[in-house]
Amino acid sequence: MKKQYFNGEKLFAVAPMIDWTDRNCRFFHRQLSAHALLYTEMVVADAIIHGPRERLLSFSPEEHPVALQLGGSDPAKLTEAVRIAADYGYDEINLNVGCPSDRVQSGTFGACLMQTPDVVAACVEAMKAVSDVPVTVKCRIGVDDQDPQTVLPDFLARVISAGADAIWIHARKAWLKGLSPKENREIPPLDYDLVHAMKRANPDVFVGINGGITTLDEAARHMEVMDGVMVGRAAYHNATLLTGVDSAFYGKTPQEPDWDLLRDTMMAYGESVMAGGGRLHHVTKHMVGLFQGYAGARRFRQILSNDSTRPDASPELIARAFAAVDIAAGPKLQVAAE
Incomplete structure (x- = not known):
């Protein structure tokens, strides 16, 4: 049976971006597109459990559809964070397996989890057990000296088997040593063909693509193969781009914004x-x-x-x-x- 994710429709999403996609950003972006899926900044599970959860999790109803991205690698803590977040009404819970920053690595989550797919699978299974909304994963094609052609298919198989409702794949490998987060967005080569192949290999699972996409034309070309396209910095630095999303991907009549x-x-x-x-x-x-x-x-x-x-x-x-x-x-x- 096909796994349904947002009723099986194609999705355009604005990527989770630390220090950028806070609730004020998301409210603004929602004025530009009524349908784009918006993501929170990554919120660490420990912060939700022990920190100011109202400040971390509250958002305006106008932001829907909106997904909460969690950071963590402990199934028990992620489970508790999902339980707490349930009261806030997010449309999706996403696990970060893609951020390469030193700060994230020190917490043993983010992109370094590409090296421990069994841990990711355990986290997904635990989150799914307590979540009433889709649980998804955002990952890289690999890290450091891993061979993405080998690593990525195995990684996807494990997290899909654990119950992940969707996989968003950033089409760059992450280098955990020697490159800054900024360099990790630019230096490792993009491998769109590999991500497209992962979608073709998993026809009954939602697979979306992220990384280096800057225009709606590029997004549309990816959408011919993929179930969804996620745009990050381009949507932030050129927010006018979002005014064309509803007509390009959601069947709305093109018109100039009010x-x-x-x-x-x-x-x-x-x-x-x-x-x-x-x-x-x-x-x-x-x-x-x-x-x-x-x-x-x-x-x-x-x-x-x-x-x-x-x-x-x-x-x-x-x-x-x-x-x-x-x-x-x-x-x-x-x-x-x-």
């Missing part, structure tokens, strides 16, 4: 964040990637990046930033080529 509505919505949201003790900059820092390629985009970024940090900054600053952009002269809505 920029006035977006402005007003983000102003109101900024006001609510400030009323709750936050700062306007916590919202606007995620918006600077909007309007890439538009006349006035540089001034837009300056206002949101610099002026929003001033003690007297108010949500009206967002209106001033929008006013700096010549929207009528900007690029047309990007849609994927048929």
